[in-house]
Amino acid sequence: xxxxxxxxxxxxxxxxxxxxxxxxxxxxxxxxxxxxxxxxxxxxxxxxxxxxxxxxxxxxxxxxxxxxxxxxxxxxxxxxxxxxxxxxxxxxxxxxxxxxxxxxxxxxxxxxxxxxxxxxxxxxxxxxxxxxxxxxxxxxxxxxx
Amino acid sequence: xxxxxxxxxxxxxxxxxxxxxxxxxxxxxxxxxxxxxxxxxxxxxxxxxxxxxxxxxxxxxxxxxxxxxxxxxxxxxxxxxxxxxxxxxxxxxxxxxxxxxxxxxxxxxxxxxxxxxxxxxxxxxxxxxxxxxxxxxxxxxxxxxxxxxxxxxxxxxxxxxxxxxxxxxxxxxxxxxxxxxxxxxxxxxxxxxxxxxxxxxxxxxxxxxxxxxxxxxxxxxxxxxxxxxxxxxxxxxxxxxxxxxxxxxxxxxxxxxxxxxxxxxxxxxxxxxxxxxxxxxxxxxxxxxxxxxxxxxxxxxxxxxxxxxxxxxxxxxxxxxxxxxxxxxxxxxxxxxxxxxxxxxxxxxxxxxxxxxx
Numbered sequence: 001x002x003x004x005x006x007x008x009x010x011x012x013x014x015x016x017x018x019x020x021x022x023x024x025x026x027x028x029x030x031x032x033x034x035x036x037x038x039x040x041x042x043x044x045x046x047x048x049x050x051x052x053x054x055x056x057x058x059x060x061x062x063x064x065x066x067x068x069x070x071x072x073x074x075x076x077x078x079x080x081x082x083x084x085x086x087x088x089x090x091x092x093x094x095x096x097x098x099x100x101x102x103x104x105x106x107x108x109x110x111x112x113x114x115x116x117x118x119x120x121x122x123x124x125x126x127x128x129x130x131x132x133x134x135x136x137x138x139x140x141x142x143x144x145x
Numbered sequence: 146x147x148x149x150x151x152x153x154x155x156x157x158x159x160x161x162x163x164x165x166x167x168x169x170x171x172x173x174x175x176x177x178x179x180x181x182x183x184x185x186x187x188x189x190x191x192x193x194x195x196x197x198x199x200x201x202x203x204x205x206x207x208x209x210x211x212x213x214x215x216x217x218x219x220x221x222x223x224x225x226x227x228x229x230x231x232x233x234x235x236x237x238x239x240x241x242x243x244x245x246x247x248x249x250x251x252x253x254x255x256x257x258x259x260x261x262x263x264x265x266x267x268x269x270x271x272x273x274x275x276x277x278x279x280x281x282x283x284x285x286x287x288x289x290x291x292x293x294x295x296x297x298x299x300x301x302x303x304x305x306x307x308x309x310x311x312x313x314x315x316x317x318x319x320x321x322x323x324x325x326x327x328x329x330x331x332x333x334x335x336x337x338x339x340x341x342x343x344x345x346x347x348x349x350x351x352x353x354x355x356x357x358x359x360x361x362x363x364x365x366x367x368x369x370x371x372x373x374x375x376x377x378x379x380x381x382x383x384x385x386x387x388x389x390x391x392x393x394x395x396x397x398x399x400x401x402x403x404x405x406x407x408x409x410x411x412x413x414x415x416x417x418x419x420x421x422x423x424x425x426x427x428x429x430x431x432x433x434x435x436x437x438x439x440x441x442x443x444x445x446x447x448x449x450x451x452x453x454x455x456x457x458x459x460x461x462x463x464x465x466x467x468x469x470x471x472x473x474x475x476x477x478x479x480x481x482x483x484x485x486x487x488x489x490x491x492x493x494x495x496x497x498x499x500x501x502x503x
Contacts, residue, residue: 136148
C-alpha cells in the first residue's frame with residue numbers, strides 16, 4: 001500500500017500536465033487510487049497499471065467535463081505561478097486537443113515509446129506519430145515567440 | 146529551431162510545469178472509508194457502491210501487507226544494536242515484552258486493520274554496552290534522573306513517555322526541548338553549548354536525545370563551524386562528515402560521566418524528505434554503533450514502509466499487534482498521538498532495560 005501512496009505525487013504531476021488543472025488532476029488521481037488500490041498488489045506492473053488509470057481518468061474527465069460542463073463544480077485549488085515563457089507554453093499545451101496533449105506529455109515527460117503511448121490513448125502507433133508531429137508544429141509557434 | 150532543439154525545449158518546459166505542481170497529501174484509507182468530498186461532488190457516475198467495494202478491497206490489500214510486515218517485524222535489531230551485540234562486555238539477555246500500558250483506544254478512522262490474531266508483540270531486546278558501569282542504582286527514594294532533550298518531537302514524546310516510565314517507580318523525568326532546532330543550524334539554537342551548560346546542573350543519569358527532523362538541510366554559509374561543508378547537499382561526503390562530527394561530539398558528551406544516552410532516530414517523513422532524512426539517519430546510526438553507553442532507537446525501521454524506502458501512513462503497534470494510522474493529518478511529517486505512543490513504547494523498552502542493568 002505504501003508503494004501506491006508513493007506514486008501519488010508523480011501521478012498528480014502527470015495529470016496536471018494532461019488536464020492543465022491542479023484541481024482536476026487531484027480529483028482524477030484520487031479517483032484512480034480508488035479504482036486501482038484493490039488490484040495494486042496483484043498486477044505485474046503496478047506502476048504502469050496506475051499510470052494507465054490516471055491517463056484514462058484524465059481523458060474521461062475531459063470528455064465528461066465538456067459534455068456536462070461540470071468542471072466548475074470542483075473545489076478550486078490555487079494554480080501554480082510560473083514564469084511568463086512557461087505560462088505561454090502551458091497555454092499552448094492546453095490549446096492542443098486531448099489526444100495530442102496526452103501524446104506529447106507521455107512522450108516528452110515520461111519518455112514513453114510509440115507503442116506504449118498508443119496503448120494508453122487507444123490508437124495505432126502511427127497515429128501517435130501524427131499526433132505528436134502536429135502538436136509539435138503548434139508548440140513550435142509558442143516556443144518561438 | 147530544429148526538431149531536436151524543439152523537443153528538448155518541450156521536455157524542459159513540461160518538467161518545469163510538473164515541478165511547480167502543488168501536491169497535497171494522498172487520500173487516507175480513512176478518507177476513502179468516509180467517501181471523499183471531491184468524489185461526492187463530481188458525481189460522474191460514481192456510486193457509493195464503488196466506494197464501498199474500493200474500501201473493502203483496500204482493506205484486503207492492507208491485510209496482506211500487514212501479514213508481510215508482521216513477519217518482517219520480528220527482526221528489529223538496529224545496526225547500532227547489532228554492533229553492540231557483537232562487542233558487548235555487559236549484556237542483558239532477558240527477553241523483554243512490551244509494558245502493560247494500554248494503547249489509546251482507536252476509533253474507526255485510526256485503525257486501518259487489525260490482524261486476525263492481534264496480540265501484543267515482543268520487542269527484540271536492546272543490548273546495552275557500557276564502558277563504565279553506571280554509578281547509581283535507582284530506587285523509589287532515589288530515582289534515576291531522566292532528561293529528554295531535542296526538537297519539537299522531544300516535546301511531543303515526553304508526556305507519553307512519562308506516562309509509561311513512571312509505572313517503574315524508579316525514574317524522575319524532565320524535558321528540555323526547542324521547536325525547529327537540530328544540529329545543523331547552531332545559529333538558530335546551539336545545542337552543544339546549551340547542553341554543556343545545563344547538564345551539570347540537571348545531573349541526569351539517562352539522557353534521551355531526539356534530533357533529526359530539522360536536520361535534512363545544508364549547513365549555512367554563515368555557520369563558521371561548518372567549514373568546507375557549508376552549502377553542500379545533504380547526501381554529499383562533506384555534509385556526512387560534518388554531521389557525523391557533530392553527532393559524535395554530542396554523543397561523547399552526553400554519554401560521559403556514567404550517563405547513558407538513548408538516541409532516538411528520526412521516524413522518516415513525507416516522500417520528498419525521505420531521501421535526505423535517510424542520509425541523516427544513516428550517519429547517526431553509524432555514529433551510535435561506534436559509541437559505548439549509547440543506545441540507538443531505530444525509529445526509521447519502525448515507521449518506514451514495508452519496502453524499506455517508502456513513506457508509511459500505517460505501522461504496527463507493538464502493544465496490541467494492530468496496524469494503525471500514525472501520521473498527523475495536517476502535517477504527515479509528524480506523528481499523531483498514536484504514532485507518538487508507539488515511538489514512546491520503543492523508547493520505554495530501551496529505558497527499562499537500562500534500568501534493569503543499573
